[in-house]
Amino acid sequence: MHESLRAGDPVFFEELYSNYFEKLCVYLMSFTSDKNIIHDVVQDSFLYLWANRKKVVITTSMNGYLYRMVYNKLMDSFRKSTKKNDILLSYHKTFLDEVVQVERDVNEERLGKLNQCIEKLPKRCKDVFYQKKIKGIRSKEIASNLDISIKTVEAHMTKAYVLLRGCLKSEKSLI
Structure with missing residues (x-):
């Protein structure tokens, strides 16, 4: 089985894909309900498997390998997403801090002008x-x-x- 993949047998790969795609998608639904992410992760996993078929070392069953691979890719996706969200939140906070400071400055300036006018x-x-x-x-x-x-x-x-x-x-x- 592993030899067919390593040899680049397209028929074997297509069968592997058609047999496991839906199963892997259903498996990932226990971690997220976002079907777009699930399909992307499973697709990327199969692309990775095909592109690296000569380097991939499968020490367990093909079934175990595929499930572990999609799980790891999903977790990587979550980590990247979290990192990206943290960066965006950081930019958002910086922007809000600047807006608040500008608003404070404007209010202080207005109060200063009002005090001058009262005087x-x-x-x-x-x-x-x-x-x-x-x-x-x-x-x-x-x-x-x-x-x-x-x-x-x-x-x-x-x-x-x-x-x-x-x-x-x-x-x-x-x-």
Whole structure:
């Protein structure tokens, strides 16, 4: 049997292929359900066997050899796939880290511009804005703290928003 393979007998090889192809595919289904991988592994195994028929040393039965060969090729395929996936995951993580850093940088830049614009507000307007939006104090309490009316607090907030919008728009145009 081994001699027919070693001699390159195409009839023997075709019989071997037709007798074992489906059996080997069914065997590999116990390790993976991906039929494409299974067919590729079995095909590659037979191609390897034919290409290396003069060098192959079969110390067990042909049956045992074929099952062991497809199993080993499938495991090699899994290892290569895992290695490739690890590399892709590494690239993905690096890319995400860079995107997150850019986003942080952009946010820090925006916050910096907003702080610069807040600093440009008139003193009383800045005090009201700071107490209302940064400290979270209610308008009624701000009015009491600064000895102004609630309407004046609201007017300062409106003025702050208008000035901040204008300041931030002018900052964007400088970029």
